[in-house]
Amino acid sequence: MRRVALVGAGVSKFGVRKATYRDLVWEAGKACFDSVPGVKPKDLDGLVVGSVMPERTAFQSHISSMVAEALGIRPSALSARTEHMCASGTVGIRYAYAFIAAGLADLVMVLGVEKLNQPVADEAVLNMGTGVDREWEAAFGLTAPPCFAFAAQRHMAEYGTTEEQLAMVGVKNHTHAAKNPSAHFTKGATLDQVLGSRMIASPLRLFMCSPITDGAAAVVLASETRARALTDTPVWIRGTGQALDGFQLSSLHEDYAHWPALKRAAQAAYQMAAVGPHEIDLAEVHDCFSIAELIAYEELGFCHKGEAGPFVAEGRSDYGGDVVVNPRGGLIGCGHPLGATGVAQAAEVFVQLRGEAGARQVPAAALALTHNNSGMGEHVVMIYGKEPA
Amino acid sequence: MTYFRALDPFPLESADHTTLHEFYTRLGAGTLTTTKCRGCGRSAWPPRGFCAECGAAAFDWVDLASEGTVHAFTVQETGLPAGFEAPRVFAIVKVDGHRVFTVLTGAEPAALRVGQRVRLAPLRVADDPKGNPRWLPAFEVV
Numbered sequence: 001m002r003r004v005a006l007v008g009a010g011v012s013k014f015g016v017r018k019a020t021y022r023d024l025v026w027e028a029g030k031a032c033f034d035s036v037p038g039v040k041p042k043d044l045d046g047l048v049v050g051s052v053m054p055e056r057t058a059f060q061s062h063i064s065s066m067v068a069e070a071l072g073i074r075p076s077a078l079s080a081r082t083e084h085m086c087a088s089g090t091v092g093i094r095y096a097y098a099f100i101a102a103g104l105a106d107l108v109m110v111l112g113v114e115k116l117n118q119p120v121a122d123e124a125v126l127n128m129g130t131g132v133d134r135e136w137e138a139a140f141g142l143t144a145p146p147c148f149a150f151a152a153q154r155h156m157a158e159y160g161t162t163e164e165q166l167a168m169v170g171v172k173n174h175t176h177a178a179k180n181p182s183a184h185f186t187k188g189a190t191l192d193q194v195l196g197s198r199m200i201a202s203p204l205r206l207f208m209c210s211p212i213t214d215g216a217a218a219v220v221l222a223s224e225t226r227a228r229a230l231t232d233t234p235v236w237i238r239g240t241g242q243a244l245d246g247f248q249l250s251s252l253h254e255d256y257a258h259w260p261a262l263k264r265a266a267q268a269a270y271q272m273a274a275v276g277p278h279e280i281d282l283a284e285v286h287d288c289f290s291i292a293e294l295i296a297y298e299e300l301g302f303c304h305k306g307e308a309g310p311f312v313a314e315g316r317s318d319y320g321g322d323v324v325v326n327p328r329g330g331l332i333g334c335g336h337p338l339g340a341t342g343v344a345q346a347a348e349v350f351v352q353l354r355g356e357a358g359a360r361q362v363p364a365a366a367l368a369l370t371h372n373n374s375g376m377g378e379h380v381v382m383i384y385g386k387e388p389a
Numbered sequence: 390m391t392y393f394r395a396l397d398p399f400p401l402e403s404a405d406h407t408t409l410h411e412f413y414t415r416l417g418a419g420t421l422t423t424t425k426c427r428g429c430g431r432s433a434w435p436p437r438g439f440c441a442e443c444g445a446a447a448f449d450w451v452d453l454a455s456e457g458t459v460h461a462f463t464v465q466e467t468g469l470p471a472g473f474e475a476p477r478v479f480a481i482v483k484v485d486g487h488r489v490f491t492v493l494t495g496a497e498p499a500a501l502r503v504g505q506r507v508r509l510a511p512l513r514v515a516d517d518p519k520g521n522p523r524w525l526p527a528f529e530v531v
């Protein structure tokens with residue numbers, strides 16, 4: 001297999017945007033092309049678009065061709081859309097990676113985009129129900145919060161994890177987002193604010209949850225030859241893993257605080273990269289809800305099972321700790337425009353490993369991990385390095 | 390208003406629309422059932438037309454117990470989809486070894502606990518576009 005690197009990355013402003021789906025594509029595309037002056041739209045031989053529900057939110061399918069035309073890309077080797085709910089972006093990166101590693105493409109853009117907010121706010125929540133099983137789950141009014149609430153309830157009962165520890169994830173990620181001008185929320189949050197915010201699904205309160213956000217992000221992946229010609233500071237893909245336990249709540253691990261698929265995805269990625277969890281300098285993990293970040297610490301091997309509460313409370317997942325988790329502000333601080341999230345995680349890793357992250361730079365960052373999930377039983381992990389091996 | 394499938398949150402349960410229609414007919418009559426594979430004899434939840442264990446596509450309907458125990462629950466207070474009232478108690482109920490996702494109706498949230506006994510309480514929802522009744526497998530505290 002050939003080596004593959006990120007050579008460009010850009011994100012749109014995340015938030016409740018006065019913009020169309022296509023406006024967001026243009027904004028992220030422009031930012032990405034600006035980051036790599038040697039690449040023009042027609043130089044790309046491939047495009048993958050991660051996007052979950054434009055059929056409902058923009059009344060638009062046929063997404064890859066629409067985005068290719070919007071950006072002036074003429075794919076000659078790869079054109080595809082990936083839909084894997086909240087993990088669509090990283091699943092798209094894996095497609096592009098595999099095509100380039102196999103020699104089937106040389107220079108591919110992966111763009112993630114979602115326009116979730118609607119003129120009538122309720123419609124956005126209604127649409128989120130498409131992410132769980134319609135017949136056996138969504139018909140009852142289920143969306144994501146109760147699923148992760150089951151995990152939080154169980155983690156608290158089994159390990160003594162506290163509401164304060166759940167809230168500390170919200171405080172940390174809102175604080176990080178305050179240094180990220182692209183984030184949905186840029187004002188930070190205190191422990192009192194998080195604990196005083198309204199209850200969504202017990203024990204998860206508003207500031208422990210990612211909001212409904214519009215946004216887009218794009219990265220360019222290149223073969224080693226093309227990467228070295230385009231930049232002195234490519235960011236290398238070192239490892240990747242994906243694993244699924246199940247789709248419906250009825251088929252996941254009986255103990256909702258245990259996510260074996262994440263452990264398997266991480267092990268595959270670590271093994272491929274030939275690194276271990278304690279070598280990771282920064283991690284962009286899928287904090288759709290604060291409990292997800294806590295369980296991710298454990299399944300990714302940053303701490304032992306059950307120790308995630310003290311891990312965040314002691315600052316071990318913040319600047320100066322063992323590993324800086326979610327320096328861009330995570331999904332809680334940046335918002336979660338589904339298909340864009342995994343690509344935005346990669347874009348953050350790109351600037352961090354090049355030392356270009358400004359106020360939120362992780363000192364001496366050399367090795368980074370991203371974790372994207374599409375439910376408690378479906379996980380994707382990527383490992384990136386400043387060096388190719 | 391014209392019926393649009395894309396705005397209907399409920400399954401189409403009649404024989405015109407699903408091979409699992411018998412589940413809903415029996416549910417409307419007050420019985421919780423599921424499929425049992427004719428190939429390997431395993432029963433599954435939820436009902437399914439293809440066995441994940443042996444690959445057979447033939448099945449019989451079997452009755453499940455009308456009572457179960459709460460395996461997990463949460464109370465959603467805000468952020469529910471349009472048409473669903475808060476507070477709403479979502480739960481996983483263990484019935485005959487299966488984990489059944491459901492809502493608990495008429496429950497007092499503060500009094501709920503894991504392990505509590507609950508019983509089937511079929512929930513009638515909006516009729517389908519032809520006026521057929523539709524049901525969901527909800528539970529209530531015993």
Ligand SMILES: [Zn+2]
Nearest residue numbers: 426429440443
């Ligand atoms: Zn079978």
